[in-house]
Amino acid sequence: MKIAAIIQARLGSKRLPAKHLLKINGKPIIWYLVQRLKKVKEINNIILATTVKKQDDQLVEFAKKEKINHFRGSENDVLGRVAKAAKKFRSDIIVDVSGDCPLLDPELVQQAINIFKINMPDFLSTHVYSSYPLGLDTNILSYKCLLKMDQNAKSEAERDSTSLYIVKNKKKFKTLFLVAPKKIYRPEISFLLDEQKDFIFIKRILKYFIKKKISPSAYDILKFLDKNQHLLEINKSVERNNKDLKEVR
Numbered sequence: 001m002k003i004a005a006i007i008q009a010r011l012g013s014k015r016l017p018a019k020h021l022l023k024i025n026g027k028p029i030i031w032y033l034v035q036r037l038k039k040v041k042e043i044n045n046i047i048l049a050t051t052v053k054k055q056d057d058q059l060v061e062f063a064k065k066e067k068i069n070h071f072r073g074s075e076n077d078v079l080g081r082v083a084k085a086a087k088k089f090r091s092d093i094i095v096d097v098s099g100d101c102p103l104l105d106p107e108l109v110q111q112a113i114n115i116f117k118i119n120m121p122d123f124l125s126t127h128v129y130s131s132y133p134l135g136l137d138t139n140i141l142s143y144k145c146l147l148k149m150d151q152n153a154k155s156e157a158e159r160d161s162t163s164l165y166i167v168k169n170k171k172k173f174k175t176l177f178l179v180a181p182k183k184i185y186r187p188e189i190s191f192l193l194d195e196q197k198d199f200i201f202i203k204r205i206l207k208y209f210i211k212k213k214i215s216p217s218a219y220d221i222l223k224f225l226d227k228n229q230h231l232l233e234i235n236k237s238v239e240r241n242n243k244d245l246k247e248v249r
Contacts, residue, residue, distance in 0.1 A: 047089055079150055
């Protein structure tokens with residue numbers, strides 16, 4: 001059974017252009033995400049799914065340098081891009097990862113994979129119900145489920161998401177939605193990389209742990225923030241683009 005982590009990433013963000021290549025300690029921020037995914041033992045393959053646009057050549061070069069696979073597809077049809085990437089690399093189970101989540105916790109991803117393998121749903125998600133900090137989002141789905149979505153999702157919003165169609169049509173799928181354990185139940189906090197304020201916030205966190213020579217878990221980061229609550233003000237005002245998902249929860 002091949003388990004692939006597929007990272008959705010492109011450099012054409014209007015809110016923060018080329019955000020995945022912004023550097024912290026000389027490394028592009030997406031590098032930290034890849035390193036964290038490499039710590040998940042169950043993942044057999046890491047694939048960077050980007051677009052065919054010229055500007056995303058830089059992401060392809062990054063993937064080659066880091067010796068991870070890549071796939072290029074439509075900029076706007078994210079669902080189709082991920083489905084085609086999964087097909088090309090013959091993935092049985094897909095860990096669907098946003099490039100906007102550089103602080104993704106490998107321990108939480110591993111736990112989610114274990115739960116998925118025991119229960120074998122079509123789709124497992126940690127972020128359909130708000131409980132985890134934003135940016136720790138993990139979606140896991142079978143290739144069969146991904147293919148069914150790709151064949152049936154029609155609207156622009158559904159094509160721009162790898163979860164909206166399922167959330168709107170829960171009865172058609174076997175779903176499993178996880179709720180955060182008490183020690184990391186912090187839905188008011190966001191580790192997403194959407195705007196410059198987010199980059200400043202994430203940079204402050206990573207620099208602290210780099211200095212300590214620690215690869216932090218989500219709990220480590222939350223303990224740090226509890227002791228430095230002023231940092232939470234940095235990106236508190238950033239609006240998140242998850243309106244469609246909120247409406248169908």
